[in-house]
Amino acid sequence: MKRETKIEGKIWCITDEKGNLIDDIDTDMIFHNSHLHITDINEMGKYAFGNLKGWEDFSKRAKKGDILVVGKNFGAGSSRQQAVDCFIALGISAILAKSFGAIYKRNCINSGLPILEYPEDVKIGDTGDKVLVDFKTGEIKNLTKNLFIHAKPFSKVQMEIYQAGNLFNFGKK
């Protein structure tokens, strides 16, 4: 079964108290090290952003299909897969970032969680806006505000892993 390469969803802009996107969100803010012993993905969702000031209750507010919009160097720090899996557990359908931490980026791609990088000087919208994201072209359309943003499309290997579901299935082909 082919997975969708265009998705639509409501965005969460992960901002500070001044309304600016937070840069350098570390994996300890996404999934704190006190929960590292957890190996069951179903247990992971409730800890998403549990150590990020102002976002501790994110797991209760997020809905299946929602899209994250974040700043620079998202997912810096640890190699923990749980920092990706906690969003998959919540049903987050994509993460749009100005840039990702290098290990985090791999972890998302390998788990088949769609991620795109968009230009640093661009604003995608505000929390609650509806956006349409095209993984093939990298086009992001803010349907609420009627804005177009050009992000980097999926790379070839990223699309292949995504279509396979994850790195394991991709490797078995």
Next chain:
Amino acid sequence: MGKTIIEKIFQKHTKDEVSPGKTIWIDLDVRSARDFGGPNVVKHYEREYGDTPLENPEKTFFTFDLVAPPKNIKYAVNQSICRRFAKKYNIKVYDVDAGIGSHVLMEEGIIKPGVTAVGTDSHYNIVGAIGAFGQGMGDVDITFIFKTGKNWFEVPETVKINIKGKYEYPVTAKDVTLYILKEIKTSFALGRAIEFYGSAVENMKLYERITLCSMVTEMGGIVGFIPINKEVENEIKSFTGKNDFEVINSDTDAKYEKEITIDISGIKPQIAAPPHPHNVFNVDDLKGEKVDTIYIGSCTNGRTEDIETVAKILNGKKVKEGVILSIVPATKRVYRELLEKNILSQLFETGAIILNPSCAGCAEGHVGMTGEGDISLNTSNRNFPGKQGKGKTFLVSPAVAAASAITGEITSPELFM
């Protein structure tokens, strides 16, 4: 056209043509999982691959360093899951007594110059210090490599950082590292390989290179390299007594995406305040701030020389009453060296707590945790809010940590020279 160090290492491990931006498949010489990530790897492996064999058990390792020995039942269970899997597939385990996995694998001569190594440790790129390619990875990547021995990589661009000027004690490699972080933050090297040049870094001893290369992670980089000289080559050889590796340096006509020159002349001891490792000040700017707990160790500053520096400053003095000073050697080998040099007994007399080799205060280890309002000084590499509790964690050199342990407040080691 010439190649950078990472490109040359990659080229020796792939049939694909290596150039920045290209996706290639690389053979991995060393694969390891820790007590963190390890149980997840076992779970993935059994679900995806059932009872089928690993690509090469001899290249596969477990290293239990995160919570060693296990401080609670959950970690005991996780370690036991890994041990059972290791026994079934004949995988070598460096157990809870061994110390920090990346260091142990270097000492054992398993990770050596020119090899490709991956593990569930975001500071695995520390092995850049000996001219090896190291990459921290999540449990999906590592499981896949346990099974196949290879993985995809997008070849990163390489950036060049030239260090101008020299440093001398009490300024140490950690201060130089923090100063570089202050200058480049996380954007300059994000997703790139770094090569460091300049006499100050090229003359660094191995333990100093370990400090600098470990914090390439905090610079956002993939891995950092420093050209390897004869002295460092001998240090690497001294681990095993073997000369079974080839040092790889860059081609003279290698292509760098960009370069920067950072002048370290006259810098003072540095300190990184929350909320980021790149939020760096002169120690003097924060002088006098009361300190509650101090953790000396980690993959960044847990070598014999690091702890020797601490002992020299603390020699004949006492840790300030009310301050917790925890010292954690990186590995069993370091622990033994310190025992033989009589350094641990000296430190014992100062009132320091000496713990077994492990990652200790990083993550939710045994030491260095804070309560609300506490100030912690740490020789490790991360100080993000909440990581080690509700207190504030500052990153410093072992020398600053030792000086502050005596006074009970943030103190430059100049006071004890």
